[in-house]
Amino acid sequence: MSTTNKSWDLIIKPHGKLFSLNLKEIWQYRDLLEMYIKRDIVTFYKQTILGPIWFFIQPIFTTIVFMFVFGGLAHIPTDGIPQPLFYLSGITLWNYFSESLTKTSDTFLTNQAIFGKVYFPRLIAPLSVTITGLIKMFIQFLVFVLVYIYFIAKGTHIAPNLYALLFPVLILILAGLTLGFGILISSMTNKYRDLKFLITFVIQLWMYATPVIYPLSVMVGSNKKYMLLIEANPLTSVMETFKFGFLGQGTFSWFALGYSLLFSIIVLLLGIVVFNRVERSFMDVI
Amino acid sequence: MSEIAIKFENISKQYRLGSIGTGTLSHDLKRWWTVKVRGMEDPYLKINQVNDNDSKAGNDYVWALQDIDFEVKQGEVLGIIGKNGAGKSTLLKILSRVTTPTTGQIMARGRIASLLEVGTGFHPEMTGRENIYMNGSIMGMTKLEIKKKFDEIVDFAGVGRYIDTPVKRYSSGMTVRLGFAIAAHLEPEILIVDEVLAVGDAEFQKKAIGKMHDVSQYQGRTVLFVSHNMTAIEQLCSGVMLIDKGKILLTGNTVDVINAYLKTNTIVSGQIIDAMKICNNQIMVESITINESVSNMIEISPKENKLNIKITGKIAEERRMAIEVRFFDQYDHLQMLFSPGHLYGQIKLYKKGNFEMNETIILPDMLTKNEFRLTVDITQPNIEILVSFPNSVKVICKGIQGHTGLEFPATNCGLLMLK
Numbered sequence: 001m002s003t004t005n006k007s008w009d010l011i012i013k014p015h016g017k018l019f020s021l022n023l024k025e026i027w028q029y030r031d032l033l034e035m036y037i038k039r040d041i042v043t044f045y046k047q048t049i050l051g052p053i054w055f056f057i058q059p060i061f062t063t064i065v066f067m068f069v070f071g072g073l074a075h076i077p078t079d080g081i082p083q084p085l086f087y088l089s090g091i092t093l094w095n096y097f098s099e100s101l102t103k104t105s106d107t108f109l110t111n112q113a114i115f116g117k118v119y120f121p122r123l124i125a126p127l128s129v130t131i132t133g134l135i136k137m138f139i140q141f142l143v144f145v146l147v148y149i150y151f152i153a154k155g156t157h158i159a160p161n162l163y164a165l166l167f168p169v170l171i172l173i174l175a176g177l178t179l180g181f182g183i184l185i186s187s188m189t190n191k192y193r194d195l196k197f198l199i200t201f202v203i204q205l206w207m208y209a210t211p212v213i214y215p216l217s218v219m220v221g222s223n224k225k226y227m228l229l230i231e232a233n234p235l236t237s238v239m240e241t242f243k244f245g246f247l248g249q250g251t252f253s254w255f256a257l258g259y260s261l262l263f264s265i266i267v268l269l270l271g272i273v274v275f276n277r278v279e280r281s282f283m284d285v286i
Numbered sequence: 287m288s289e290i291a292i293k294f295e296n297i298s299k300q301y302r303l304g305s306i307g308t309g310t311l312s313h314d315l316k317r318w319w320t321v322k323v324r325g326m327e328d329p330y331l332k333i334n335q336v337n338d339n340d341s342k343a344g345n346d347y348v349w350a351l352q353d354i355d356f357e358v359k360q361g362e363v364l365g366i367i368g369k370n371g372a373g374k375s376t377l378l379k380i381l382s383r384v385t386t387p388t389t390g391q392i393m394a395r396g397r398i399a400s401l402l403e404v405g406t407g408f409h410p411e412m413t414g415r416e417n418i419y420m421n422g423s424i425m426g427m428t429k430l431e432i433k434k435k436f437d438e439i440v441d442f443a444g445v446g447r448y449i450d451t452p453v454k455r456y457s458s459g460m461t462v463r464l465g466f467a468i469a470a471h472l473e474p475e476i477l478i479v480d481e482v483l484a485v486g487d488a489e490f491q492k493k494a495i496g497k498m499h500d501v502s503q504y505q506g507r508t509v510l511f512v513s514h515n516m517t518a519i520e521q522l523c524s525g526v527m528l529i530d531k532g533k534i535l536l537t538g539n540t541v542d543v544i545n546a547y548l549k550t551n552t553i554v555s556g557q558i559i560d561a562m563k564i565c566n567n568q569i570m571v572e573s574i575t576i577n578e579s580v581s582n583m584i585e586i587s588p589k590e591n592k593l594n595i596k597i598t599g600k601i602a603e604e605r606r607m608a609i610e611v612r613f614f615d616q617y618d619h620l621q622m623l624f625s626p627g628h629l630y631g632q633i634k635l636y637k638k639g640n641f642e643m644n645e646t647i648i649l650p651d652m653l654t655k656n657e658f659r660l661t662v663d664i665t666q667p668n669i670e671i672l673v674s675f676p677n678s679v680k681v682i683c684k685g686i687q688g689h690t691g692l693e694f695p696a697t698n699c700g701l702l703m704l705k
Binding site for chain 2: 009010012013029034038114117119120
């Protein structure tokens with residue numbers, strides 16, 4: 001048994017390290033990641049007439065519904081920002097978060113068949129969902145930009161500022177939160193499936209705790225008792241910073257943004273630790 | 287050539303029986319408490335339960351594999367045989383990293399790819415072309431490698447015309463062929479094959495065996511091959527390992543291990559009725575005899591080549607029934623069938639209450655020295671099996687002798703001598 005371990009390419013052991021991200025292996029499987037992303041995007045509009053146009057239609061429809069329900073019926077103010085722009089900005093970010101989170105939290109269940117037969121770094125699956133979501137979000141961001149240009153051309157008073165340059169940071173925070181929460185939940189639903197049902201409700205409620213359909217300033221004035229919850233929500237500062245940067249209205253604080261960033265990193269690390277524990281033995285449990 | 291490709295060291299795998307979900311949290315906590323916090327031995331690991339599927343285990347934990355310790359040399363084609371549930375697939379699953387061992391470790395040289403089931407991960411909406419890339423990358427090939435092999439794969443699968451059609455429009459045969467073609471063109475140093483030959487038609491199976499032969503013989507790759515098909519194992523493997531109840535029973539020369547395995551498969555002497563499986567509760571069997579003996583060991587000779595089967599019992603309502611007998615040889619191949627109901631189309635009607643069935647099978651008079659295992663069924667032909675006695679009788683056929691007193695064993699003469 002004294003063979004030097006160095007000469008082996010692969011050693012399979014009962015338990016891995018607590019934290020082993022193994023980026024090298026993920027890099028080796030980058031083609032698979034690419035295929036997964038391609039598959040998700042291509043199959044999204046297979047056998048549809050409008051094809052990729054659906055990527056644009058989705059946020060537009062939701063915006064119209066929001067304008068009718070929250071703007072028209074409920075009269076929730078939008079901080080003086082034109083309603084389409086206000087809702088579109090919220091929807092673009094929120095949709096990415098909610099869709100990707102729902103999908104990643106199902107990782108083990110949907111990929112059961114493949115995971116049970118072939119080995120590849122399991123993280124590829126949730127990672128691909130997060131990236132596919134990002135691509136979709138960029139497409140929808142284009143819709144936002146078009147509407148944005150339209151309103152500026154019309155002469156509406158919008159005051160974008162340098163904080164708009166924080167956009168990539170916002171995306172990173174959001175992606176980290178999505179992936180982190182997603183793999184955390186998927187690791188747990190693997191064993192206790194109750195969570196799967198719970199998560200749909202949680203995501204719905206979560207939207208109302210995030211300034212998607214209302215500006216934060218409204219809440220500060222009228223609903224002080226919920227402020228703690230809303231401020232503890234790491235998505236709040238992401239939404240507000242986005243609106244502040246692009247639309248010139250909203251609340252911005254470095255502290256809140258830093259909190260979200262830290263939150264995102266912690267969730268992501270925690271998610272990876274738990275995911276690593278689960279991925280190795282999930283086949284015996286699922 | 288003699289370099290070791292895979293080394294298993296004390297591999298064991300424990301499974302928990304029963305439902306997982308409710309109540310596991312408490313078990314998990316208990317386990318975590320004793321092992322991690324108090325630093326004691328895992329209480330669930332100490333139980334020395336073997337992997338025995340028949341007796342209902344009193345304990346919730348079972349060892350699917352225990353102390354598996356062996357090496358595979360590079361270029362070797364190792365067959366793994368054993369009964370269903372012996373732990374063969376678990377072993378391959380651990381090696382292909384789908385699940386982890388509970389104890390021990392495996393060390394391997396080179397890339398491992400498994401051919402556990404062809405067509406895994408096909409997306410029905412994507413075209414054949416897209417699926418080749420998708421499936422190839424799932425198996426661990428890079429895009430460049432797939433591109434190089436692309437034409438070969440399409441050729442082997444014979445789906446050239448349909449390559450840009452969504453896979454959901456493919457026939458099941460085409461899907462399987464495409465799946466196998468991709469897997470067969472992988473170039474891993476270690477290939478794991480589990481029962482793939484069970485799918486596909488005869489022609490495809492031949493192609494598949496041929497391909498596996500090429501892979502091992504000419505390309506020097508190591509292959510681990512699990513199958514119940516002894517003929518395929520004999521053709522392909524340079525060595526065989528026999529697993530039983532999660533432990534290695536025997537390793538060695540292909541023919542020897544296969545023979546040893548087939549011997550474990552034989553019937554233990556007893557009464558025929560012990561093997562009874564009732565499939566319809568409207569019927570009760572009280573006795574079954576062959577040649578007026580309740581024993582399940584029957585000897586026949588060229589002079590005495592009849593089997594008289596008598597079954598008595600009760601039925602709850604009147605029904606048509608017939609006896610069917612299947613003769614399996616030592617390699618588990620079905621060789622002969624006795625079914626008067628199908629042959630003559632006359633099925634006797636039995637009245638409610640007591641019944642007695644009586645059939646005589648007249649065997650060919652030129653049978654060679656051989657052994658058969660019989661499965662006796664009471665059926666309503668073409669409708670259902672009422673009672674079954676699977677693998678219940680061993681028929682020892684003495685076989686004819688030549689004029690010089692020469693014996694003709696079935697192993698080198700076949701089933702019958704011809705006149």
